[in-house]
Ligand SMILES: [Zn+2]
């Protein structure tokens with residue numbers, strides 16, 4: 006089951022409704038190996054999908070660590086939820102629609118009471134609001150989806 010996150014900047018209200026994790030139908034089989042794999046729909050990018058499925062056909066190893074993940078642009082900090090996966094050494098690279106930089110995954114980190122910060126996974130760097138520069142968010146609603 007996945008989680009639904011409604012994150013809002015605690016100062017200016019910039020927000021993202023993000024679906025994270027995996028749904029019930031998200032087996033390796035359904036996503037990568039069935040006759041009509043779910044991957045194209047999850048990824049929304051033909052080049053990435055074709056490259057990944059070609060690797061799967063060549064028996065590249067599919068990592069079990071996949072799902073909808075929170076990504077941020079390292080330059081302007083806009084947030085997106087995108088599908089993360091790894092096949093062999095291949096991981097999808099998503100581009101920021103505003104500045105073309107490659108989006109980076111971010112993870113939840115502790116903020117002050119009742120607030121959340123987002124940290125870039127591969128760097129010692131925290132997310133900042135693209136509109137006002139604040140670095141804390143409030144989670145307004147939280148639920149599950151399947
Ligand atoms: Zn803000």
Ligand SMILES: [Zn+2]
Nearest residue numbers: 078081101104
């Ligand atoms: Zn950007």
